[in-house]
Amino acid sequence: MPADPLSAKFSALADPTRRAILARLCEGEATVNDLAEPFDMSLPAVSKHLKVLEKAGLISRGREAQWRPARLEPMGLKGVADWLEHYRRYWDASFDRLDAYLKQIQKGDPDGREH
Amino acid sequence: MPADPLSAKFSALADPTRRAILARLCEGEATVNDLAEPFDMSLPAVSKHLKVLEKAGLISRGREAQWRPARLEPMGLKGVADWLEHYRRYWDASFDRLDAYLKQIQKGDPDGREH
DNA sequence: GTCCTATTTAACCAAGCGGTTGACAGCGGC
DNA sequence: GCCGCTGTCAACCGCTTGGTTAAATAGGAC
Numbered sequence: 001m002p003a004d005p006l007s008a009k010f011s012a013l014a015d016p017t018r019r020a021i022l023a024r025l026c027e028g029e030a031t032v033n034d035l036a037e038p039f040d041m042s043l044p045a046v047s048k049h050l051k052v053l054e055k056a057g058l059i060s061r062g063r064e065a066q067w068r069p070a071r072l073e074p075m076g077l078k079g080v081a082d083w084l085e086h087y088r089r090y091w092d093a094s095f096d097r098l099d100a101y102l103k104q105i106q107k108g109d110p111d112g113r114e115h
Numbered sequence: 116m117p118a119d120p121l122s123a124k125f126s127a128l129a130d131p132t133r134r135a136i137l138a139r140l141c142e143g144e145a146t147v148n149d150l151a152e153p154f155d156m157s158l159p160a161v162s163k164h165l166k167v168l169e170k171a172g173l174i175s176r177g178r179e180a181q182w183r184p185a186r187l188e189p190m191g192l193k194g195v196a197d198w199l200e201h202y203r204r205y206w207d208a209s210f211d212r213l214d215a216y217l218k219q220i221q222k223g224d225p226d227g228r229e230h
Numbered sequence: 231g232t233c234c235t236a237t238t239t240a241a242c243c244a245a246g247c248g249g250t251t252g253a254c255a256g257c258g259g260c
Numbered sequence: 261g262c263c264g265c266t267g268t269c270a271a272c273c274g275c276t277t278g279g280t281t282a283a284a285t286a287g288g289a290c
Contacts, residue, residue, distance in 0.1 A: 010129035014122050015248085019198075026205070032267060045249055047268060052247095066257045066266045074205040081203065083134075084196050090141075090189040091196070130278085147237060160279055162238060167277095181236045181287045 005057065009080050012056035017041070018049050022072065025059060029069040120172065124195050127171035132156070133164050137187065140174060144184040 012018055021035055036046040050070055053059045058076035062069050127133055136150055151161040165185055168174045173191035177184050 004131060006134070007129050007131055010125050014125035014129055016119060016122055017248090019121070022202075026202075033265095041248095042250065043267070044251085044269085048248075051268095066255095068267065072205060074208065076206075077199060077202050078206040081199050081206070084192060084199060087137075087141075087192050088196065090187060091191075091193040093189065132278090148235095156278095157280065158237070159239085159281085163278075166238095181285095183237065 006079055006083060008056040009058065009076070012052050012058055013080070015049070015052075017046075018053055021046075021049060021053065021070075022058065025070060025072045029062075029071045031067045031069055035070065121194055121198060123171040124173065124191070127167050127173055128195070130164070130167075132161075133168055136161075136164060136168065136185075137173065140185060140187045144177075144186045146182045146184050150185065 013022075017039060020038070024030060024035060024038075032043060032046055032050065035050070036043050039046065050059065050061070053070075054061060056076070058073055059070050060073045062071070128137075132154060135153070139145060139150060139153075147158060147161055147165065150165070151158050154161065165174065165176070168185075169176060171191070173188055174185050175188045177186070
């Protein structure tokens with residue numbers, strides 16, 4: 001893990017291929033070949049993606065004969081979730097306002113003149 | 116917003132400077148000069164960071180005379196939170212196991228032989 | 231108009247990223 | 261030992277990123 005784990009995690013997640021790999025790993029362990037199968041991409045490319053995910057602490061890898069299965073690292077995303085949690089109140093509040101507005105419309109007050 | 120909003124958001128968040136800017140904007144609107152003040156960085160650099168955040172839908176900007184104040188876009192992070200939510204059960208489960216293990220230790224069963 | 235402040239644009243640069251191909255290493259089967 | 265499979269390493273390439281400086285734009289004050 002680098003000096004700034006949070007940046008590493010966000011950066012790792014900023015790629016659709018890597019997010020798809022994570023989604024696939026929710027179903028259980030997988031080899032590099034398994035993971036590469038859905039993508040139009042060479043094996044070394046997938047291997048690099050796995051290394052990024054591993055360095056970010058989002059997956060871990062085992063060794064069974066010539067296979068190096070990858071698995072989800074369950075606590076990996078917790079740091080991201082904790083960071084996000086500080087901001088939850090902003091979109092919650094915003095959603096509440098939107099919700100109130102929609103209820104106002106239903107009452108036949110589309111301009112929100114009531115407030 | 117680009118073709119892949121989620122990637123744009125994660126990518127925008129993968130920079131400590133930009134996360135610090137978001138944190139600062141929690142306290143309210145701020146001008147580019149305000150935002151640049153804590154950083155050892157030129158103004159155009161901050162301006163670029165703001166553009167990244169804006170394109171990711173995490174902030175929006177106004178126009179008041181020659182100032183272009185930035186403010187938090189409340190719903191901006193919701194997409195990220197929704198994506199993360201799918202994975203919550205993984206770290207929750209992991210935490211529960213850790214919790215159970217700690218309780219086991221307290222009971223004087225450090226090797227977890229009970230299970 | 232002229233000056234001052236706030237901010238963006240343009241051009242540039244070094245470093246990193248995402249991909250490729252080709253060679254190499256680990257391991258089981260024969 | 262040798263083949264075949266799985267995976268990584270190394271070198272390379274084009275594009276993006278995060279920063280710089282210098283010049284341009286926008287708007288208020290005078």
